[in-house]
Amino acid sequence: MSDTTTTAGEKRSLRDIDLRAVAPFVALAVLLVLGALVNPNFLGMDNLLNVLTRSAFIAIIAVGATFVISAGGLDLSVGSMSAFVAGVMILFMNSGAVAGIFPMLAAAMLLAVVVGGLCGLANGTITTVGRIEPFIVTLGTMGIFRALVIWLAEGGSIAMKAPDLRAAYRPVYFGNVLGVPIPVLVIIAVGLIGAFILYRTAFGRHVIAVGSNEDVARYSGIPVNRVRTLTYVIQGVCVAIAVLVYVPRLGAATPTTGLLWELQAITAVVIGGTALRGGVGRIWGTICGALILEVVGNIMVLSDLVSEYLIGAVQGAIIIIAMLVQRSLMRRR
Amino acid sequence: MRKLLLGSVALGLMLAAGVAQAQEKKTIAVSIPAADHGWTGGVVYHAEQEAKALEARYPGLKVIVKTSPDGASQANALEDLTTQGIDALVTLPHNSDELTDPIRQVKSKGVFITVVDRALTDNTVADLYVAGNNPALGRVAGAYIKEKLNGKGNVVVIRGLPIVIDEERNKGFDEGIAGSDIKVLDRQFGNWSRDDAFKIMQDYLSKYPQIDAVWTQDDDMAVGVLEAINQAKRTDIQFVIAGAGMKDMIKKVMDGDKMIPVDILYPPAMVAVAMDLTAAGLYDKLPVRGSYILDATLVTKENASQFYYPDSPF
Numbered sequence: 001m002s003d004t005t006t007t008a009g010e011k012r013s014l015r016d017i018d019l020r021a022v023a024p025f026v027a028l029a030v031l032l033v034l035g036a037l038v039n040p041n042f043l044g045m046d047n048l049l050n051v052l053t054r055s056a057f058i059a060i061i062a063v064g065a066t067f068v069i070s071a072g073g074l075d076l077s078v079g080s081m082s083a084f085v086a087g088v089m090i091l092f093m094n095s096g097a098v099a100g101i102f103p104m105l106a107a108a109m110l111l112a113v114v115v116g117g118l119c120g121l122a123n124g125t126i127t128t129v130g131r132i133e134p135f136i137v138t139l140g141t142m143g144i145f146r147a148l149v150i151w152l153a154e155g156g157s158i159a160m161k162a163p164d165l166r167a168a169y170r171p172v173y174f175g176n177v178l179g180v181p182i183p184v185l186v187i188i189a190v191g192l193i194g195a196f197i198l199y200r201t202a203f204g205r206h207v208i209a210v211g212s213n214e215d216v217a218r219y220s221g222i223p224v225n226r227v228r229t230l231t232y233v234i235q236g237v238c239v240a241i242a243v244l245v246y247v248p249r250l251g252a253a254t255p256t257t258g259l260l261w262e263l264q265a266i267t268a269v270v271i272g273g274t275a276l277r278g279g280v281g282r283i284w285g286t287i288c289g290a291l292i293l294e295v296v297g298n299i300m301v302l303s304d305l306v307s308e309y310l311i312g313a314v315q316g317a318i319i320i321i322a323m324l325v326q327r328s329l330m331r332r333r
Numbered sequence: 334m335r336k337l338l339l340g341s342v343a344l345g346l347m348l349a350a351g352v353a354q355a356q357e358k359k360t361i362a363v364s365i366p367a368a369d370h371g372w373t374g375g376v377v378y379h380a381e382q383e384a385k386a387l388e389a390r391y392p393g394l395k396v397i398v399k400t401s402p403d404g405a406s407q408a409n410a411l412e413d414l415t416t417q418g419i420d421a422l423v424t425l426p427h428n429s430d431e432l433t434d435p436i437r438q439v440k441s442k443g444v445f446i447t448v449v450d451r452a453l454t455d456n457t458v459a460d461l462y463v464a465g466n467n468p469a470l471g472r473v474a475g476a477y478i479k480e481k482l483n484g485k486g487n488v489v490v491i492r493g494l495p496i497v498i499d500e501e502r503n504k505g506f507d508e509g510i511a512g513s514d515i516k517v518l519d520r521q522f523g524n525w526s527r528d529d530a531f532k533i534m535q536d537y538l539s540k541y542p543q544i545d546a547v548w549t550q551d552d553d554m555a556v557g558v559l560e561a562i563n564q565a566k567r568t569d570i571q572f573v574i575a576g577a578g579m580k581d582m583i584k585k586v587m588d589g590d591k592m593i594p595v596d597i598l599y600p601p602a603m604v605a606v607a608m609d610l611t612a613a614g615l616y617d618k619l620p621v622r623g624s625y626i627l628d629a630t631l632v633t634k635e636n637a638s639q640f641y642y643p644d645s646p647f
Contacts, residue, residue, distance in 0.1 A: 046565070153374070156646025157371060159581075250528070250557060308520055308522055
């Protein structure tokens with residue numbers, strides 16, 4: 001990498017890659033300007049921190065989705081899985097199985113991560129060993145996880161019962177360190193770890209190789225099924241981390257928890273520049289994509305221009321325009 | 334065809350057996366949406382409780398409760414239930430347009446039809462119609478806010494989903510505050526979801542420096558609204574008015590919570606009322622045909638204990 005004698009061609013390709021990586025951030029910047037024009041309160045510190053904090057769930061889940069999608073897979077079950085993991089976690093906390101507030105919270109968090117990882121392992125194993133399209137597998141598990149949470153909740157909601165536990169856990173969503181909300185720190189941490197795994201490890205390179213061309217990867221001696229399965233496990237763990245931040249917010253899991261999060265996560269991944277067909281993964285772009293989605297929703301509520309009936313249409317249009325801006329940036333060499 | 338013949342033979346045998354025994358054997362089918370959010374969860378709970386209660390009260394009565402996740406599968410469920418041979422159907426249809434014809438089909442087999450909550454597009458199909466009062470739910474909320482704010486103040490509204498029920502409630506609300514200086518600053522859809530209501534309330538709080546009251550029409554959404562207000566530490570909001578009758582909110586009213594001073598009833602237990610009336614019509618020959626519209630009762634600290642179901646999931 002360092003010992004290349006610079007040729008015009010290589011320079012161009014380097015610049016090209018930079019532009020692609022920057023494109024989602026340009027789209028985000030344009031949206032921020034738009035937001036400021038629509039309502040001066042948009043740039044208020046409180047509002048920006050609210051939006052940043054709220055985007056944590058989708059951003060964290062979408063980092064996992066970046067792995068799955070760049071390896072050529074797809075996971076539609078993440079929304080239902082979030083609700084299921086949240087439900088199991090809260091029921092465990094309500095059971096009072098562990099004495100003491102902080103040991104209990106630690107045990108519950110560990111349990112959530114294990115359950116998330118196992119859900120991902122199930123998705124991955126069925127996809128690879130059963131050789132079924134991931135679309136179908138995860139559509140199936142989406143229904144299973146959703147039904148399980150509704151069953152656990154008996155159709156109502158699963159709420160944290162112990163007020164002292166709730167009070168101790170609440171700061172994980174609402175608290176901050178030196179003014180930075182904890183969920184934002186979690187996004188950064190997950191992003192750093194995700195970027196390290198994807199860009200700096202052999203496993204990360206295998207993920208991209210499997211996504212680019214499965215057959216070539218197999219002939220190169222890459223354990224394709226194991227790599228694929230592991231991406232689903234990473235996805236499951238990311239879902240669990242998102243749940244760790246979600247549960248302290250309202251202290252409950254309901255049948256509407258995580259509804260349509262799978263589509264938002266996939267949208268964030270694609271806006272971020274990861275190819276849906278696999279072979280390309282951009283962690284920071286994905287996180288930026290999640291921010292874009294949340295900012296668009298925020299601008300819609302803050303503006304008085306759009307009737308509440310038309311918000312969906314305008315949101316859709318803004319996302320398409322953001323993608324067009326991005327593509328035109330990529331083509332410009 | 335053969336199945337149908339067999340079915341009618343079996344039905345005939347069953348009827349004959351019924352006459353032979355002292356107790357009349359009858360079957361009521363209950364077709365309701367699956368528990369996809371808090372309120373429908375309450376419907377399922379109350380339907381199952383009432384099914385047990387009715388079977389105990391009327392020996393020989395069989396109550397089949399069947400839930401369906403969407404309109405199309407509810408139409409299939411109705412067919413399946415009818416082939417089992419039923420005397421009455423109590424149904425809360427997913428939506429009116431899609432299910433009017435399937436329910437008409439059931440009626441043509443001589444089955445007594447009770448429709449709950451969502452009226453069919455053809456009013457002649459239902460023998461009995463039991464529902465809450467959507468316009469009144471909005472009107473009572475509007476009137477309460479008007480009275481408490483002395484006819485002057487800023488209110489933000491979080492709506493449900495863009496369907497008829499929501500429109501009726503919002504029109505009712507506008508009637509309730511009519512003739513006052515109450516200003517509705519904003520209306521947005523919160524999709525009857527806690528998380529969406531939380532987001533919208535956060536945005537309202539950024540957008541408007543002064544809000545006197547919030548109307549969310551739904552208890553589930555009120556949970557998110559309260560959390561957002563709590564986080565922003567804003568003291569200008571005097572109270573939040575929701576509705577339906579979720580146990581957590583009724584409890585807050587009972588305990589005299591300042592932010593939730595009242596709740597407005599739109600109880601999922603209406604399905605139990607419908608089942609009870611239907612059974613009374615079948616067994617006691619009571620004249621139950623017609624419309625039974627429940628009041629949008631204002632639940633206050635004084636009467637809250639009457640509407641508190643601690644065992645219900647909703």
